[in-house]
């Protein structure tokens with residue numbers, strides 16, 4: 536796929552039009568309870584519909600966390616499918632957080648499940664785990680690039696267990712995370728304004744010395760709000776050019792529900808902070 540239909544081009548346009556922010560839909564049992572909803576498929580459905588109705592027409596990207604839908608089996612997946620449809624109608628890009636990764640032949644089936652235009656679970660982009668080797672993701676990346684979708688590859692995750700693997704040195708002296716960043720850079724080479732393949736880098740990681748200057752693609756940045764990361768930390772992690780950074784919040788916004796007005800206020804307030812931090816001055 537080339538031109539405006541590419542995921543990177545669509546993401547750039549969405550971030551420019553709506554602002555650089557991704558809102559996660561993570562219907563934790565604790566949040567369902569705080570919203571006065573049962574921990575059941577009907578509670579999940581009402582939670583999800585409220586978030587989609589409140590935020591689908593103002594967030595650039597919405598990221599449902601698949602695990603919270605999968606916990607209800609086929610009924611949860613049905614809620615997810617209908618959220619994907621509604622979000623697409625409201626103009627938000629849907630990034631499904633499934634963190635898939637497997638041997639190549641199975642990765643091809645995941646690509647069919649989430650990235651094939653004929654699938655009911657087709658989304659604009661997915662998260663993927665490269666820890667079976669970056670090459671194992673090739674079927675997902677190829678399917679995404681062919682069909683106008685995107686893949687966000689985990690590189691430096693926000694959890695405290697991440698560095699033991701991601702900062703480990705490979706035979707050529709680079710860290711595992713740097714090899715992932717460099718592989719993604721190669722996929723994006725020559726594509727502008729933004730490549731179709733991104734990386735995931737947590738806001739909580741601090742200054743690690745990883746070089747993302749040739750990435751050419753977007754960086755999804757979770758770990759903000761509930762996990763302690765702040766927009767002020769972004770410059771320490773990414774330096775001065777933040778134009779490719781997509782900050783992501785789940786609980787920080789969701790905890791404001793079920794009031795639609797409070798959900799929207801929270802999104803607008805965080806969006807202002809992200810705009811001020813991420814978009815170049817002047």
Ligand SMILES: O=C(O)c1cc(=O)[nH]c(=O)n1[C@@H]1O[C@H](COP(=O)(O)O)[C@@H](O)[C@H]1O
Pocket residue numbers: 559561600632662691692693694735736737757758759760761762783784785786787
């Ligand atoms: O891929 C992700 O989105 C992700 C990567 C990562 O390094 N850390 C991380 O927290 N996430 C996801 O981002 C969301 C964070 O939720 P909050 O902590 O509530 O904002 C969860 O759905 C996590 O699974």
